[in-house]
Amino acid sequence: MQSLLNITHLQKKIDDFQLGPINLTIESGTITALVGNNGSGKSTLLKMIMNLVKPDQGNIKLLDQFVHGPGEDWKQSVAYQPQTIIGWDAFNGKQLKELISPLYPNWSEELFENMVHLFDIPLNKKFSKLSQGMQQKLNLALTIPRNAPLLILDEPTSFMDIPSKKLLIDVLVDWMDQGEHAILIASHQVEDIKKLSDYLFVLHDGEMIGNYEKEALTESYKRFWLKDTVLPSSKIPGEIVRYNQQLISNQPDVTQQFLQEQGIQWTDHSAVELEEIISLLLTPNI
Amino acid sequence: MELPIRLSQDSREPIYHQIEHQLKALIAGGHLPAGTSLPSIRALSKDLEISVITIRRAYQNLEIQGFIKTIQGKGTFVAEVNESLKQEVKVSSVKKTIENAVQTALNYHYSIEQIKDIFDQVLDTYRDQEKED
Amino acid sequence: MNTWKQAFKLATFELKQSKINLIFSLVITLFLLGYLRKSLPEYVENGFLGFDLFFMILFSFATAMPKPKAFQIQNIQPNFIVSPILLMQKHLPIKEEVLIKSRFIIHFIYTFPFQVIAIVGLLYLATFPAHFSIDSMIAFAILWLSFSFYVGFIFPASDTGDKGFLATTAGLFIIGILTVGIGSILFTLFHAITGHGFVYWSIIAADKWPLFTSIASIIAAYSGYHFWKNYMKRNMNKIDYI
Missing domain, CATH: 3.40.50.300 (P-loop containing nucleotide triphosphate hydrolases)
Incomplete structure (x- = not known):
């Protein structure tokens, strides 16, 4: 090419x-x-x-x-x-x-x-x-x-x-x-x-x-559905944004490891829509 | 031509792998006979909403394994695949589906014995249906 | 291909849309010619500013005024004025040289033929000093047709655009006022000091030194053309077309 x-x-x-x-x-x-x-x-x-x-x-x-x-x-x-x-x-x-x-x-x-x-x-x-x-x-x-x-x-x-x-x-x-x-x-x-x-x-x-x-972009974002609502107030590694029981990370492996270490349970994790990823990239100050 | 490929972004399996497996299954299952013209990389990229980089990777792997062939200037076609390879794909495809089910059961903390029971139950219902037919 | 040939081809694209406008240009020419012819003897006798002014406008840009609105420079942003056609052509693979030359060709076609009609008409119809020879007439014609090159070509040059305060409506208004103001002062001063206007002295120059006048005019026209061409090149490489 x-x-x-x-x-x-x-x-x-x-x-x-x-x-x-x-x-x-x-x-x-x-x-x-x-x-x-x-x-x-x-x-x-x-x-x-x-x-x-x-x-x-x-x-x-x-x-x-x-x-x-x-x-x-x-x-x-x-x-x-x-x-x-x-x-x-x-x-x-x-x-x-x-x-x-x-x-x-x-x-x-x-x-x-x-x-x-x-x-x-x-x-x-x-x-x-x-x-x-x-x-x-x-x-x-x-x-x-x-x-x-x-x-x-x-x-x-x-x-x-x-x-x-x-x-x-x-x-x-x-x-x-x-x-x-x-x-x-x-x-x-x-x-x-x-x-x-x-x-x-x-x-x-x-x-x-x-x-x-x-795909590199869509695969690097994951949404975690957490069981506990009590989360550490400081930023979780990889965290981009959190709403109530959801956490969006752009380093899912790091986030997952941290959650495991802290004993925070999650019920599911899923992909994040491209549209939402773009919104997150374009609003860096949330 | 649109291919019946369904991708799951949530799956742990990389996208190019999913494409590769599903195309193999379509070829082995006879849905795509030898000689069928496949969509161009760009056209499949549009249909699946996946970059050409990923599609190209899947096509390249399929070509190396002899499932498809590209003729310069004409496009990509399903290759002649011998029966044993087809069988292999079919078996591995069935295995894969069962593995997924087993994984789900393990997530619910069922033991291997319990999973076997559930599996037998499912098989029994199918056996009954066969008898009725 | 020859850049002039390409430029001409490009210019025809625009000129094809300008047929009616060129008729208006002819009307303006005939109207001004009528006025100038009638007033010449009186002007030579007494001299007045209006005559000089109309004369110079006719031999620079008057006939380019009826150009279709779509082809005239416009404010495409509050502080950015440019020829929309030039902007459109800058998006296309057209050599800068060709683009510049086509601007000149368009202005030339809008002015030169009418100026030839005007000068020939004037020399033929108006009463010039009795001893005005053929040589002097030719020199006079060359002098004023050249004027169009070093002064009139400011118009195609301005097609390349301008930015900043001076390109706003207010800025353009101020430029207009200043041009008219300073121009009037210069005209009046020139008149007061030399006792006559520009056109009068041009008749004298053509009468007394026809060869020198012709050569000087042609040199001025040639340098004028190159000056404006370089200006356009520089300007196009400076302005942000945004």
Whole structure:
């Protein structure tokens, strides 16, 4: 597997907001979900990858070329779907396609037509006249068929209806199987994260919490159902949070050993849902 | 194609192991005859909501053990599995299920003798049913 | 492929949506031409600021004003003003050089043909000093068509965006007031000190030193183009498009 994107020690300060230091490597064949609270700097990070925002420190390399360097060839290797689409208003889908498609050597007309058909996108209507959901669909139909090695999606489905969201997941899964591709997707949709991601890159208020392989993350969290309600008031090793008779740990083995040593009995332990793990990661101060 | 695989996050058995075992059982049990095309790693990853890293691990293990084969550019298919291997899988699958039951009983602090009694009781009901049929 | 060719292709994408607007540009040209032609003899005689002002506006940006709203620079954030089209194209694999050149081409098409119409119309219709030779006429035309390059190109240059207080509505208002204020003072001073306006002296220069005027103007236009091009490059590598 080839390392497609390589981010090292990336930092950026915007007014009072500090983003980074960020380290992230994306390999071909993988999907990374960029997860974070509102205002955590997800879009800023994606814009830095696109050289739209300049870093204060650190490097971003796409296929071994610095994106903030003088070379511009890397741009053909990445297809970026921004969260807010600016500058498309005056054009219709057909005109936009005429502008965009010749810029990418691997553009797939077939995939474009499939997506237009699948999402029922009117190509002769001006972009400004489309509903927000339809704008997102057109945006995606003009982004995914670029067939660039790296696809960056910034909240692609926030305005889309439930069936369309499902269709998009299928389109992306198919697309991943069509070649050496990788996706970096910022999303608040649990379905997207569960069904698509291999890795979760978690940001909280600009700070990098970590880049986790999905199962490594879910397997590292366990919920213990305790018999005794009287627990030591100090933090139990591995403890993340406790409610009454439940204890959530991210080091289940350590926690289990401690409970055994202290003679605290538990009736059961179970897995923690990914959604809850993300919530716990994004609220570090509970 | 969606595969009837049910994963348990609560189980102590690692996910890739669960996938591996269930696929083996499906193949040995004849649900997936030789030549059947299996979903791509990415498609199975979506269906099971499990990363491709884990799925790939399960597929690789199955391939090494000769249950599946990957043809470059075409996909992954169920391999010809000889009868004795199928039998082995079936037996080990049955054993595994019984082991789980025994583990549950042991958790209730039953003795081996008591477990044997319970097992006989269950077998008797099945024997009676067979007679009625 | 040649970057100019690519830039032209990119510009057509935008210009195709601008046909009606270009007709408006022609209307503005004819309107200003009518006024300037009529007022020229009186201006040469007495001189007044308004004439200079209209003349300079026509030969810098007047005809680019009817550009469709979607293609004009806009506040996409309260303190960030940029051309939405440029921002959209920055997301795509378009070379910086091509992007910059396409901004120039668009401005050029919105201004140059109309300025040629205006200058030819003026030279043909207005009453110039009787001894104004063909050489002088050409020099006069070159002088004002060049003006568009070193002054008018501030408009495509501004497409690359600006941030901070000066890019807010209040900031832009202050810039507007200051430009008009300082401009008026400079115009008045120039007028008071030299006894005449810019256009008057440009006629004199073209009349007396046609070759020098032409060469100086072409050099100024060439440097002006490179100055704005470098400015755009620097600016695009400085601004955070966020």
